[in-house]
Amino acid sequence: xxxxxxxxxxxxxxxxxxxxxxxxxxxxxxxxxxxxxxxxxxxxxxxxxxxxxxxxxxxxxxxxxxxxxxxxxxxxxxxxxxxxxxxxxxxxxxxxxxxxxxxxxxxxxxxxxxxxxxxxxxxxxxxxxxxxxxxxxxxxxxxxxxxxxxxxxxxxxxxxxxxxxxxxxxxxxxxxxxxxxxxxxxxxxxxxxxxxxxxxxx
Ligand code: ATP
Numbered sequence: 136x137x138x139x140x141x142x143x144x145x146x147x148x149x150x151x152x153x154x155x156x157x158x159x160x161x162x163x164x165x166x167x168x169x170x171x172x173x174x175x176x177x178x179x180x181x182x183x184x185x186x187x188x189x190x191x192x193x194x195x196x197x198x199x200x201x202x203x204x205x206x207x208x209x210x211x212x213x214x215x216x217x218x219x220x221x222x223x224x225x226x227x228x229x230x231x232x233x234x235x236x237x238x239x240x241x242x243x244x245x246x247x248x249x250x251x252x253x254x255x256x257x258x259x260x261x262x263x264x265x266x267x268x269x270x271x272x273x274x275x276x277x278x279x280x281x282x283x284x285x286x287x288x289x290x291x292x293x294x295x296x297x298x299x300x301x302x303x304x305x306x307x308x309x310x311x312x313x314x315x316x317x318x319x320x321x322x323x324x325x326x327x328x329x330x331x332x333x334x335x336x337x
Contacts, residue, residue, distance in 0.1 A: 136225050136269040138179070139235070140218035145210040146181070147174040150201040173281055182215040182240045184250075184263040185273035197244050214241040227268040238262055 138157050143149040148171040155175070164172045177191045181199060188196050203209030219226060219236040230236055239251040240262070250262045266272040287295060300309075 136266075136271055137220045137223070138217055139220040140216075141175070141178060142216040142218075143175075143178050143214075145201045145213040146178050146199055146215050147171065147201065147213075149174065149178070150207060150210060176278060176280055178215045179217060180273045180278055182217045182238055182262075183266050183271075183273040184240075184259050186259075190273075196242060196248065200242060200244060211244045212241065214239060225269065227265060230265075236265075238265065 137159070140157060141155045142152070143155075144152040164175060166172055173192075177185075177199075181191060185191060186196075188194055188198060191199055193199060200213040201207075201210040216237055216239040219238065220234075221230055221236050222234050224231055226233075226236055233253065237251075237253050240248055241251075242248045248259070250257050250259055252261065252265065263272060266275075271277060287298065290298075
């Protein structure tokens with residue numbers, strides 16, 4: 136899945152409508168401290184359906200809306216659009232008719248978020264599934280925020296393994312294993328009860 140453009144308006148420090156073209160290959164963002172480099176990564180995470188305000192360095196979701204400066208008043212709305220280039224048809228099959236997919240998230244103060252895919256209103260789940268089916272998303276280890284490398288280096292081996300398992304695409308198997316084990320325990324309990332009933336009847 137290739138991201139080709141990112142549009143922001145009213146998102147954190149990007150108060151004016153801004154469009155960034157993401158070219159093929161490796162993209163680097165350079166600039167002085169505090170110019171908004173991390174805000175760009177957070178915008179990508181947010182439009183993919185990130186719900187935890189903390190991971191966007193805020194205490195509530197409204198904190199992503201431009202909060203105003205000495206010279207400019209605060210905004211009441213923030214919007215981010217991520218344009219996905221689907222010419223290689225790498226998005227899920229239901230988007231096979233689309234060369235480009237535009238995913239938009241908009242938030243208004245105290246009213247929560249609304250999502251659109253190619254102009255149509257959708258649920259947050261639809262957006263999260265679009266990215267999950269393409270093996271990415273707001274929690275993807277491919278999005279490396281500041282300090283994450285240090286955390287990874289200093290992490291306990293078990294925590295580091297969880298990140299590697301996510302990258303290998305096998306973390307979902309743990310959930311299925313837990314479910315299977317719990318069903319097995321339930322079946323064993325039923326068998327024991329059945330044996331008690333059979334013994335009582337004999
Ligand atoms: P560094 O290189 O120091 O890590 P950076 O380029 O990654 O910096 P960011 O952390 O992305 O910069 O941006 C920080 C700037 O964004 C700060 O100036 C902060 O005031 C501004 N900012 C964050 N949230 C908002 C908001 N809701 N409204 C207005 N400005 C905001």
